[in-house]
Amino acid sequence: MTGLAAIDEKRLETFAAPFSGTLLRPGDDRYEEARRIHNGVINKHPALIARCAGAADVTSAIKFAGAHQLLTAVRGGGHSLSGQSVCDGGLTIDLSPMAGIRIDAIARTARIEPGVLLGQFDREAQAFGLATTAGTISHTGAAGLTLGGGFGRIGRKYGLACDNLTAVDLVTADGRFVKASAADNPDLFWGLRGGGGNFGVATSFEYRLHSVGPTLFGGALVYPFAGARELLRSFADFEAHAPDELYVDVLLPTTPDQQRVVLLDVCYCGPLADGERAVAPLRNLGKPLHDGLGPVPYVELQRSGDAGNPHGRGYYIKSGYLHGMPREVIDVTVDYLERSPLDTSVIAFAHLGGAISRVRPGATAYWHRAATRDVVVIGFWDEHSGAERSTQWVRGIWTRLEPLTTGFYVNTGIADDTQHRIHAAYGDNYPRLAALKKRYDPVNLFRLNANIKPA
Ligand SMILES: Cc1cc2nc3c(=O)[nH]c(=O)nc-3n(C[C@H](O)[C@H](O)[C@H](O)COP(=O)(O)OP(=O)(O)OC[C@H]3O[C@@H](n4cnc5c(N)ncnc54)[C@H](O)[C@@H]3O)c2cc1C
Numbered sequence: 001m002t003g004l005a006a007i008d009e010k011r012l013e014t015f016a017a018p019f020s021g022t023l024l025r026p027g028d029d030r031y032e033e034a035r036r037i038h039n040g041v042i043n044k045h046p047a048l049i050a051r052c053a054g055a056a057d058v059t060s061a062i063k064f065a066g067a068h069q070l071l072t073a074v075r076g077g078g079h080s081l082s083g084q085s086v087c088d089g090g091l092t093i094d095l096s097p098m099a100g101i102r103i104d105a106i107a108r109t110a111r112i113e114p115g116v117l118l119g120q121f122d123r124e125a126q127a128f129g130l131a132t133t134a135g136t137i138s139h140t141g142a143a144g145l146t147l148g149g150g151f152g153r154i155g156r157k158y159g160l161a162c163d164n165l166t167a168v169d170l171v172t173a174d175g176r177f178v179k180a181s182a183a184d185n186p187d188l189f190w191g192l193r194g195g196g197g198n199f200g201v202a203t204s205f206e207y208r209l210h211s212v213g214p215t216l217f218g219g220a221l222v223y224p225f226a227g228a229r230e231l232l233r234s235f236a237d238f239e240a241h242a243p244d245e246l247y248v249d250v251l252l253p254t255t256p257d258q259q260r261v262v263l264l265d266v267c268y269c270g271p272l273a274d275g276e277r278a279v280a281p282l283r284n285l286g287k288p289l290h291d292g293l294g295p296v297p298y299v300e301l302q303r304s305g306d307a308g309n310p311h312g313r314g315y316y317i318k319s320g321y322l323h324g325m326p327r328e329v330i331d332v333t334v335d336y337l338e339r340s341p342l343d344t345s346v347i348a349f350a351h352l353g354g355a356i357s358r359v360r361p362g363a364t365a366y367w368h369r370a371a372t373r374d375v376v377v378i379g380f381w382d383e384h385s386g387a388e389r390s391t392q393w394v395r396g397i398w399t400r401l402e403p404l405t406t407g408f409y410v411n412t413g414i415a416d417d418t419q420h421r422i423h424a425a426y427g428d429n430y431p432r433l434a435a436l437k438k439r440y441d442p443v444n445l446f447r448l449n450a451n452i453k454p455a
Helices: 009-016 055-067 118-126 142-148 186-192 225-239 272-283 298-303 327-338 354-358 384-404 419-440
Strands: 022-024 048-051 072-075 091-094 101-104 109-112 165-171 177-181 201-208 215-224 246-252 261-268 294-297 314-322 345-351 373-381
Touching (some): 009 055, 048 055, 055 091, 101 118, 109 118, 118 142, 118 298, 142 201, 165 186, 177 186, 215 272, 215 298, 225 246, 225 272, 246 272, 294 298, 327 384, 345 384, 373 384
Parallel strands (some): 048 091, 072 091
Antiparallel strands (some): 022 048, 101 109, 109 201, 165 201, 215 261, 246 261, 314 373, 345 373
């Protein structure tokens, strides 16, 4: 793989002449801003950023990358925590200008372009009282999230984002434009639902939508950390019988006034009165410091975590799947936090299960259907000096938690993931994915992801 230095200006000009979007090189006005992504610790310098205006630009960028064997990154919403949507010295195909959304309120479907952020998607769909599963932070990109699976507040009721996908337009590594759906290239469609960005660049996504809200019962319920062990054990008993409509993320953060707390981020996807009844046991887990549960617009719930995950901060994470919240996991977590300084870190247990678990693991590329929690350990820092300490802190707990997990979510993969971990992420689907990769990307042009090696 080469950088642009090896490419003569004439060939670059031939590529640039018909390009409708913007091509940015080091020194150009908007280059600095365009090379940055959500995780501020990622500081890569692509030789060229191709900000695409449409599928034609995407096709010529892929052909250009292929012809010159350029290291190639693909950027949707820029939320890759491991920084794989930007590269050093190669080409970044930036899809952020492609942000069109069309909702068909009669057919209850949506078609979106790959630069759309979840907040934009939710806002458009909610104008018609509709939604499909999206993640919990509204500035995440829909493209990367969906291709890797995609879970969030209504996922237990309606399945993963990729379970609601009905068609994808894709440009493959050799610059071919293909459609993938149940009827067209069904094998590819299977791989795109959980296989991440391994098979090409998606230029359009079609989804099934559902009636949601627009007001749901939910919000934040906050308990002091002091009784965390008992509280989490009682919670684990409760969640084992939770209805599909109920989604409860468990977070163990430190508040701005320096208190460690247990925060339950709740959403009930159904009638308000049912929601109030379903969450009643959560209100009796202890004496809350704050009870913010009540009727709230779904779009507001979907934005409620945004401020806590600002752009530009340094982040370092580890994650893995769990089946419920086993006692050992609770003990390791509480023990570690009890001995940790009160600073920049959070441990979160995202809620899966329900409809997600009722799909067969081999039915789509997303393998870990039986998992009902994704535990994510996040270290973050605003000043560079905090990086080493936060990273060590995350690694410290991860040596104890990782053996209790099974595989990990490809969308939270890290750049130095070993092949062994990658295999575990795709489970028994790996051989089929590797065969598909050989068909659609035999040279592994799209390698900056939880990478599937061509069979
Ligand atoms: C703050 C935060 C909160 C999150 N919350 C959730 C959550 O609630 N639920 C959840 O499921 N995940 C969550 N995630 C993980 C998220 O799903 C991934 O980070 C995902 O990759 C984001 O997609 P993106 O388009 O923003 O990323 P990008 O950084 O733009 O892309 C990530 C990767 O996706 C691939 N990709 C992106 N667009 C395309 C495309 N059009 N065609 C082909 N490949 C493409 C590429 O391989 C790229 O490297 C969260 C991440 C963060 C940082």
